[in-house]
Amino acid sequence: MLFDINNSTEVRGIGAGFDPDSFAATLLEARIEELVVIAKDVNGLCYFPSEIGPHHPEPDAKNLLGRQVKACQDVGIGVYVVYPVWWDEHLAIHHPEWLMMGKDRSTSLPAYGEPPAISQMCLSHPGLLEVVKQHTSEIFAHCEPDGVWFDMVNPATTSVAACYCVRCVSALEEAGESPVDPVVQQRRQNELCNATIKELTEYARALRPDIRVLYNTMAVLGTAERLPYLDEIEIECIPTGLWGYHYLPVHGRYARGLGVPVYGLTGRFAKHWGDYGGLKHPTQLRSELASTVALGLRCDIGDDPGPALRLDPAVYGTVAEAYQEIERIEPYLRGAAPVSEAAIVVSGPPLSQFAAEMGTDDEEVSSLVDQQLNDAPEMFLENIARGASVTGLTQLLQASHIQFDIVDRADDIERYQLLVLPDTLEVDDELAGRLQRHLDDGKAVLAVHGGARLAGADQLWPRQLRDAFRGESTFERPYTRLRGAALADIGERYREFDFALYVGADLWAVPEGDDLDVYAKLTEPTSDPLHLTGYAIPPSGEPTEYATVVRSGTLGVVSFPLGLGYFRHGYWIYRELFQRLLRDLLPDPLVRSTAPGSTEITVTQQEEPERWIVHIVNHSPLRHRRGGAEYLEDPIPLRDISIDLDIDGPIETAFEARTGTVLDVRRTDDRWQVTVPEIGVAATVVLTR
Structure with a gap:
């Protein structure tokens, strides 16, 4: 679970609803095993004691990070802290020379008195990295998280990155390269990204050798060269918001081959981050998690519980329903590797x-x-x-x-x-x-x-x-x-x-x-x-x-x-x-099925014990307006779906793991075949040697 909490200095009641016992109990009831909590928000406000700050003026805000970490660790929930790197509205105002600059010399800093958008700073400025490192050491002194989740490090938020600040332009000109060449600009931003990741990971590991380090938005081309500095990859993807339902299948299939654990992060929101009052239908959230684990990824859900940090029963009841279903099939997810032809x-x-x-x-x-x-x-x-x-x-x-x-x-x-x-x-x-x-x-x-x-x-x-x-x-x-x-x-x-x-x-x-x-x-x-x-x-x-x-x-x-x-x-x-x-x-594909083309079917394999797992996700959206989000709230059940697999060797038993239903397994034309009687949101068929 990931908390994305961002508060301006005008917000009051920060942490007013936080009770460590009920907080931890709610998380446990929702089957949450790890939680990512905010150390510093995008406004630049720290929720831990810091010499350089800034802190939120509310008295309960200064120690809010440590109180959440302790509440979780006391009941065995792992805790990561999230820290945005180049998005910091406080630093953008006080150090506008650190901002990325467009070719027209504009920056993302809004006009005075207007609300901030995304004020993106350039990774070339040493002062920015010094602030990040000092905050990191202060976080580790304040509490002992299991991991640190650096957000906003990839400068190419939508694939293209360029900066015309004086440091970037001077560096390129001194190297004899043209600052107006997009290819040259992209290469420089990639080098800055790599250097930042290396520096921050080495710094964090020097402070805490056992710390796990991950960065958001790393399911991108070129990530292989950053792998020594990544312990995990998180794919942020709320399908009903910015990303759509095609983003995770593409980036998940790319990232899962990089050799580190990969998480698919959706959100409980009906739409996008910060959608207060917007809550996904339980069936939709179940469907999203089913698709995530079917790809061989771990699943994660984002929430913004609001300034008071009071966990809403409606939200965490919905989360619990989705995670309980994953819990039932978890033995068949651990160590399972995708099988690809x-x-x-x-x-x-x-x-x-x-x-x-x-x-x-x-x-x-x-x-x-x-x-x-x-x-x-x-x-x-x-x-x-x-x-x-x-x-x-x-x-x-x-x-x-x-x-x-x-x-x-x-x-x-x-x-x-x-x-x-x-x-x-x-x-x-x-x-x-x-x-x-x-x-x-x-x-x-x-x-x-x-x-x-x-x-x-x-x-x-x-x-x-x-x-x-x-x-x-x-x-x-x-x-x-x-x-x-x-x-x-x-x-x-x-x-x-x-x-x-x-x-x-x-x-x-x-x-x-x-x-x-x-x-x-x-x-x-x-x-x-x-x-x-x-x-x-x-x-x-x-x-x-x-x-x-x-x-x-x-x-x-x-x-x-x-x-x-x-x-x-x-x-x-x-x-x-x-x-x-x-x-x-490909005349003999691994899978043949009578399921419709809208159905997602993926195969994974476990070695000990040796078994094959077939994930079947019934992607059955309601009608929606053109260009609007899909709503997977009332899937049309699939019945008597045949699955046959081109795998060698004996298969002794087959069953559907979500319901425990035993399935007849038969050998037909050198392929193993089962029939699943009914599929609502998803089915997980396990075939054992």
Whole structure:
């Protein structure tokens, strides 16, 4: 559980409702094993005795941290302290020279008399780090937390980071680099982030060798180089707020392969942080935790109990209901590792997230987005496109019940049977060689749009398609017509139907035959749009020579941005084409199921005792307004869902862990099969040797 409490100096009654005994009892009843409490809030106010402060003027505030820590530790609850690093409104006012500065020399400090937004300070200023370190030593002297949770260390809150303060500009110019180059700026901010993490972790460990140290927002590209200084990774993600329900599946699948424990942090709020009076329906919170642990992550819930620090029975009753369900399956979560047969291969600038839909009415976040669009528009839009591509492919693989990770191109990608290359992946000669050897070894690659193209060249990287590239279609919205196996999948009535490609396509001249199966061809619109009026331009009705979907042995390629297109438009035909290629490239997937595509199915494995765990999450939202949050409050029950697994060796027993229901297990076509009679929010099927 994490407390996010932020109080201005005008707030009164700080800690007025805090009673250590009832506080601890409420946490225990809610099944909370660890609690993250505020040491300093984003206003810069300390809740521990400090020589440099500042403290909240309320008398009970100065020792509030230590009282919470003691109350928890007295009953065996572990305690972390949270400390925001670069967001500190007090320091922003008293040291405006420490603020990050945009290219237009603006900062995030609001006009006098206006409420603060997010006043972001630059990590290059030694004075900032000295304050953080002194506060850290004072916290450790005041109490003995089990860990420290440094928040606001990643300077790239929405993937792009740049600072034009005098220290950053001077450092880049002295190194002979251009401060106005977004790539140079991103690299510097990554170096500052790494240096800050190293310095703070080493300082904390020198004071307390047993302390656990973690940093928020580290499920980002480049985190592998920071791993020596991270004991855990926390993925902040309140799906009903800023992040949406696609964020955690993407970033969780990436972070879980980094070798440290990973937590998925949602919130009890109906919307976003600080949503007083907003409380998730118990079923929605249960669903979110089920999805979190199904990914192999640990689960965490955020709350803001308000200035009085009185824990509300409605909130903690809801939390208890969700955690009790996790408690029932906990024996099958400990030490369980995800089982993956496929991987999405990613790359990009360090600190980048795959945030395709981080949208909100929150003015604080909107101001950051506006600043990044102003300073580095191309990089910002490239990051959004990258996130949308990866997210769209994640949606497609999830809907197909494929077991997959998301991995950096520098990782051991060869261990996967199937590699999926996103629309925006840059494939250089080195990666192209690895991919070709992967194919030569009999494994599979599904390359989408730019992921099939050799970076910086008018060529495709697969050997059999090297000279097929003919440029990009001049039409923003061409069409494609299905043929062969793809047409057979959906029916003869679609033989002359031209499906819209809403996000464009490349032109690939692919000769048929010689182990090249063309599943769809490009159809272009009728004429130049400047000479037409009305709606979209209709197709010409005559397919061109250019292929849009091709299979060659264990290689599948798509000439249009399938991931981006599916994320933005959800067009069913894109899913059909994707799944056609999957059936060719991965004919014996680990999981087959009669569950609908909205159902999340993941597989984990425990070694001692040896058993396989199948997590089934019934993602069944109510109708909601366009662009609004999904509400998972009344799932439609799934009945008689068949799950069959491609695993070797004997299986002795099978049961559903949440209810204890024993399931019949049978061997059919060299696969183990069970049928789950009913699934409400989620089911956890355990198969034992």
